Amino acid sequence: MKHWPIYIILLLLISACTHIRTLLQHTERGKYESSFPRNDSLFGLWKASHERAMADPLQIELPYLATIQIGHPDASAIVYAVSVKQGQQLVAELKRPSDGVGFLLEFFNSNTTPSKKLLAELSSASSTVEWSAHDDDSVRISLQPLLNDSAVYHVKIYTQPAYHFPVIGKDNGAIQSFWGADRDGGARRHEGIDIFAARGTPVLAVSDGRIDFAGERGTLGGKQIWLSENKLGFRVYYAHLDSTAVHSGRQVLRGDTVGFVGNTGNAAGGPPHLHFGVYGRGGAVDPLNFVKKFAIPTDWEYDTLQPKALTERMLLRAGPGTSYPTRLQLDKGEPVKLLAQTGKWLHVVARDTIAGFVRR
Numbered sequence: 001m002k003h004w005p006i007y008i009i010l011l012l013l014i015s016a017c018t019h020i021r022t023l024l025q026h027t028e029r030g031k032y033e034s035s036f037p038r039n040d041s042l043f044g045l046w047k048a049s050h051e052r053a054m055a056d057p058l059q060i061e062l063p064y065l066a067t068i069q070i071g072h073p074d075a076s077a078i079v080y081a082v083s084v085k086q087g088q089q090l091v092a093e094l095k096r097p098s099d100g101v102g103f104l105l106e107f108f109n110s111n112t113t114p115s116k117k118l119l120a121e122l123s124s125a126s127s128t129v130e131w132s133a134h135d136d137d138s139v140r141i142s143l144q145p146l147l148n149d150s151a152v153y154h155v156k157i158y159t160q161p162a163y164h165f166p167v168i169g170k171d172n173g174a175i176q177s178f179w180g181a182d183r184d185g186g187a188r189r190h191e192g193i194d195i196f197a198a199r200g201t202p203v204l205a206v207s208d209g210r211i212d213f214a215g216e217r218g219t220l221g222g223k224q225i226w227l228s229e230n231k232l233g234f235r236v237y238y239a240h241l242d243s244t245a246v247h248s249g250r251q252v253l254r255g256d257t258v259g260f261v262g263n264t265g266n267a268a269g270g271p272p273h274l275h276f277g278v279y280g281r282g283g284a285v286d287p288l289n290f291v292k293k294f295a296i297p298t299d300w301e302y303d304t305l306q307p308k309a310l311t312e313r314m315l316l317r318a319g320p321g322t323s324y325p326t327r328l329q330l331d332k333g334e335p336v337k338l339l340a341q342t343g344k345w346l347h348v349v350a351r352d353t354i355a356g357f358v359r360r
């Protein structure tokens with residue numbers, strides 16, 4: 001038995017593979033893949049197209065609206081890389097046509113294939129998928145219809161804050177002092193944001209969680225609340241409250257009233273406002289992206305796509321704009337596979353494998 005270490009390694013590898021397969025079978029992609037025989041050639045193309053696009057994602061800016069029509073049987077995948085800031089929630093909405101066969105919409109982390117991780121996926125019963133960022137991150141968004149689907153899909157991708165806005169009836173305009181501003185004549189920095197509102201305005205739980213502390217403490221914050229939130233795992237600090245509405249230890253739901261705006265602590269004598277802070281393991285972080293609202297696009301991209309042959313020489317770019325790097329110079333008359341359209345740009349695949357954007 002002098003080879004026993006090898007047997008142990010083999011055993012570990014076999015159990016690891018079985019484990020990964022079991023995990024994948026619980027995903028929409030895993031369920032779909034397990035319905036095909038391994039040697040089905042069209043299925044092989046479909047799968048390879050997802051892996052190729054994942055390895056070489058295109059870049060987009062958010063918000064992003066697109067019409068997706070993949071009118072060829074192998075149903076090529078579209079993968080976009082986007083950056084999401086700490087405290088933001090990435091959202092993708094899909095409009096399904098009544099004649100659609102099915103569509104996979106997945107968020108993956110930015111690691112390369114062996115350690116890629118599914119962050120969130122669209123379930124077949126839903127039209128929206130969401131994921132919130134604990135740190136600044138890059139996410140790959142994969143969009144792929146099932147085989148033999150020739151329907152037209154519409155997609156919207158955008159970010160919104162991961163938290164509920166902490167003061168009722170207020171939004172971005174009420175935030176009037178930001179992270180890092182001087183305090184005490186430059187002796188310290190502002191470790192939060194200030195949201196101004198009339199005394200007594202309700203202050204809300206930004207997420208589901210547990211109240212760690214509610215009461216008066218120290219000389220700075222006055223009447224304050226500490227909430228351990230369940231969504232991203234941060235501790236949220238509300239200070240200068242006129243009064244608190246919850247007790248320590250209580251579980252709260254997103255949107256519950258936890259207190260009321262005031263000017264206690266070192267805000268005494270000044271205009272009532274909420275000092276709002278977010279704390280992670282390494283201390284305070286800038287809370288702005290957790291609560292700052294963005295306009296959510298209300299329209300959809302609607303044009304019907306037309307098969308494309310290039311009428312002139314064109315540049316294939318890495319994103320939908322002239323500022324993105326060029327991937328290829330395409331020849332006049334060169335056929336390209338059309339996958340999607342966003343504004344004045346078409347997402348195409350040239351020479352069988354190279355994806356990019358060309359101007360309409």
Ligand SMILES: [Zn+2]
Nearest residue numbers: 192193194275
């Ligand atoms: Zn403050």
